[in-house]
Amino acid sequence: MTDIQAPETQHPSQQAMELIDILWRQDVDLGARREVFDYSHRQKEHELQRRREQEEEKKQQRLREEEKALLAQLQLDEETGEYIPRPLPSALPPPTKQSTVTPLEATQNVNFPEGDDSMSFDECMQLLAETFPLVETVEHTSACLDPAVAPDPSSSSSNHILMSAKEPALPQDSLSPAPVIADQRAPEMEQAWMELWSLPELQHCLNLQMEEPTAYLPTSSPEVQDGNYTFYPMSKSTNVGPNPEDACPPTFINTFEEVFPDMVTPEPMMVNSNLDAEGFCETFYPDPVLCAPESGEAHVMEHKESGTLPELPKKPPLNTMDLHSHSPRDALERCKQEAMPELPDSDSGISQNTSPHASSPEKSVYGDGSFGFSDSEVEELDINPGSAESDYSEMFSLNFQPDDFQQNALMVPHTGQSDQQQDKKPKQHKSKPAEDGGQSDGPFTKDKQKRRSEVRLSRDEQRARALQIPFAVDMIINLPVDDFNELMSKHQLNEAQLALVRDIRRRGKNKVAAQNCRKRKMENIVGLEYELDSLKEEKELLQKEKSQTGSSLRKMKQQLSTLYLEVFSMLRDEEGKRYSPSDYSLQQTTDGSVFLVPRTKKTHVGKSKEHKLASAD
DNA sequence: AGGCGCTGTCATGTC
DNA sequence: ACGACATGACAGCGC
Numbered sequence: 001m002t003d004i005q006a007p008e009t010q011h012p013s014q015q016a017m018e019l020i021d022i023l024w025r026q027d028v029d030l031g032a033r034r035e036v037f038d039y040s041h042r043q044k045e046h047e048l049q050r051r052r053e054q055e056e057e058k059k060q061q062r063l064r065e066e067e068k069a070l071l072a073q074l075q076l077d078e079e080t081g082e083y084i085p086r087p088l089p090s091a092l093p094p095p096t097k098q099s100t101v102t103p104l105e106a107t108q109n110v111n112f113p114e115g116d117d118s119m120s121f122d123e124c125m126q127l128l129a130e131t132f133p134l135v136e137t138v139e140h141t142s143a144c145l146d147p148a149v150a151p152d153p154s155s156s157s158s159n160h161i162l163m164s165a166k167e168p169a170l171p172q173d174s175l176s177p178a179p180v181i182a183d184q185r186a187p188e189m190e191q192a193w194m195e196l197w198s199l200p201e202l203q204h205c206l207n208l209q210m211e212e213p214t215a216y217l218p219t220s221s222p223e224v225q226d227g228n229y230t231f232y233p234m235s236k237s238t239n240v241g242p243n244p245e246d247a248c249p250p251t252f253i254n255t256f257e258e259v260f261p262d263m264v265t266p267e268p269m270m271v272n273s274n275l276d277a278e279g280f281c282e283t284f285y286p287d288p289v290l291c292a293p294e295s296g297e298a299h300v301m302e303h304k305e306s307g308t309l310p311e312l313p314k315k316p317p318l319n320t321m322d323l324h325s326h327s328p329r330d331a332l333e334r335c336k337q338e339a340m341p342e343l344p345d346s347d348s349g350i351s352q353n354t355s356p357h358a359s360s361p362e363k364s365v366y367g368d369g370s371f372g373f374s375d376s377e378v379e380e381l382d383i384n385p386g387s388a389e390s391d392y393s394e395m396f397s398l399n400f401q402p403d404d405f406q407q408n409a410l411m412v413p414h415t416g417q418s419d420q421q422q423d424k425k426p427k428q429h430k431s432k433p434a435e436d437g438g439q440s441d442g443p444f445t446k447d448k449q450k451r452r453s454e455v456r457l458s459r460d461e462q463r464a465r466a467l468q469i470p471f472a473v474d475m476i477i478n479l480p481v482d483d484f485n486e487l488m489s490k491h492q493l494n495e496a497q498l499a500l501v502r503d504i505r506r507r508g509k510n511k512v513a514a515q516n517c518r519k520r521k522m523e524n525i526v527g528l529e530y531e532l533d534s535l536k537e538e539k540e541l542l543q544k545e546k547s548q549t550g551s552s553l554r555k556m557k558q559q560l561s562t563l564y565l566e567v568f569s570m571l572r573d574e575e576g577k578r579y580s581p582s583d584y585s586l587q588q589t590t591d592g593s594v595f596l597v598p599r600t601k602k603t604h605v606g607k608s609k610e611h612k613l614a615s616a617d
Numbered sequence: 618a619g620g621c622g623c624t625g626t627c628a629t630g631t632c
Numbered sequence: 633a634c635g636a637c638a639t640g641a642c643a644g645c646g647c
Contacts, residue, residue, distance in 0.1 A: 459625095481635075509636075511625060517639055518624090 460504045467497050469504075476501055477508030571596060 461473050469476070470491055479487060484505065493501065567586060571579045579596065588594045 507626065510627080510638095513637055514625070514639080516637090521639085 460507065463500055464504060467500050469493075469497055469501060471501075473504055473508070476504045477512075 464471075464473055464476070471487065475487070476484070488498070488501065564586060565581065568579060568581050568584075571584075573579065582599070584596050584598050586594055587597050
């Protein structure tokens with residue numbers, strides 16, 4: 001209950017989001033108030049109404065088929081499985097072509113189209129609306145019956161209840177011509193109700209009513225008298241969401257199956273017997289309505305329906321796109337893409353084309369929001385009026401003849417050139433407004449670097465084209481000097497053309513040179529960085545070596561000092577006294593002799609040292 | 618809006 | 633002297 005009324009508070013105020021909003025909310029919005037305020041909702045309801053009419057028509061057809069199968073099997077074409085048209089009493093619709101004529105059928109068949117493909121959807125809808133006002137009302141009423149109180153449709157009491165439910169509503173339904181007709185149709189209607197009860201969609205409706213049973217009781221709900229109200233249950237079935245139990249509690253399903261066992265088997269027989277069901281749906285549902293999302297049990301059940309219960313998108317009946325692709329499969333695909341990206345496919349049962357033909361090739365090529373113009377092309381269009389013509393053509397009054405130019409350019413043998421430039425040539429032609437009105441033929445590239453270079457090159461190409469230079473720009477730039485001169489000599493070019501060719505060649509070569517220069521510069525930078533790194537590593541190594549050497553030196557000095565003192569400690573003078581290191585020092589000559597030298601008296605070091613050492617030894 | 622990087626182009630110098 | 637090439641400087645463009 002709460003989730004039913006919640007959407008009312010969330011009534012969308014954004015008109016732009018109406019469609020999506022309604023599609024996604026209608027499954028929970030069971031109240032009638034919303035439709036009162038929601039115009040789009042009412043539109044949707046109209047479509048549902050129409051659909052219900054068609055559904056009713058199908059049910060009638062099925063009924064007739066069953067009768068026919070029992071009474072007139074001769075009409076069944078054993079080879080094709082189709083019923084052969086029977087010329088008798090009533091001109092029945094081609095899908096089933098039955099012979100049994102009931103009052104209801106008579107009223108139907110009077111105006112019902114012969115399944116003519118030439119009949120437009122709107123016409124069919126109009127015809128159905130005119131033909132089955134009562135059926136619509138009856139079905140609305142039935143859809144609103146509380147399944148808890150709805151007995152077995154096969155019982156006679158069911159009819160009583162149904163009719164009693166229907167009758168109070170009819171007089172108030174100004175749109176319905178109905179009561180008298182309904183009474184006349186009573187026997188057939190009972191059978192029709194049996195069929196109706198077996199429809200999965202009705203089951204969904206009843207499921208919803210179980211959630212709010214009183215809301216659709218025909219005697220108590222004012223919405224019953226409103227022809228618009230019936231669409232909510234149906235919508236609910238279409239948008240149950242990922243969790244089917246949200247829409248159809250298991251407890252109710254069980255109860256429902258017990259009460260209406262026929263409903264739970266949504267009749268594969270219908271698919272078999274009604275051989276033209278799909279064609280019928282294709283005829284009368286050329287609209288994306290077939291592709292509203294659904295899931296869970298609703299999905300499975302309605303899948304068996306094979307398109308008899310198309311879903312309800314809020315779309316205009318026929319827009320440009322609909323006219324473009326008129327088949328329901330196309331509409332189905334479109335709708336699947338638009339309305340249910342995350343849901344499993346909507347089934348509606350109409351044989352869906354599972355192969356994704358997302359968009360037409362034209363759309364994939366051009367439909368990028370840019371109307372076929374790439375940024376570079378737009379830029380070129382902006383450039384066009386200025387550079388080439390103003391610089392050369394206007395100056396020399398040259399007429400541009402792209403075909404001639406192209407022919408000439410193609411006649412000249414090409415030397416190897418970058419793909420980039422090769423790809424640009426057709427684009428250049430496209431950029432000429434006089435040539436094709438700016439329509440792009442090639443795919444839309446987003447490589448801006450490439451585009452930029454293309455734009456740059458296109459300037460010279462445009463200039464060359466403007467002056468009718470009979471060579472390709474890449475040739476002008478990349479030919480060796482001798483070949484280039486030979487080429488120039490072969491063609492009689494005027495001064496402007498020669499100047500342009502020279503400029504093109506100069507610019508092209510300078511461009512390459514600049515690229516090479518920058519490349520070298522970058523390589524130099526990289527090389528210098530690498531060299532810098534190497535030098536840093538070398539510096540670290542040298543510093544490490546230096547520190548190691550220093551530590552080694554210090555260690556050796558310390559060892560020397562220790563040894564020095566040890567030697568001194570062992571030296572004695574004549575009196576047996578030690579020499580003071582502060583007064584004497586040990587010195588070693590080149591020949592290995594060691595002398596004890598007084599620090600203050602170095603003049604006669606020689607003898608005394610030798611003496612001392614000798615004495616020391 | 619300004620900075621930054623990329624690219625084309627021009628001017629100039631060198632070979 | 634001329635052409636090719638190299639390079640600094642500048643402008644345009646896109647991010």
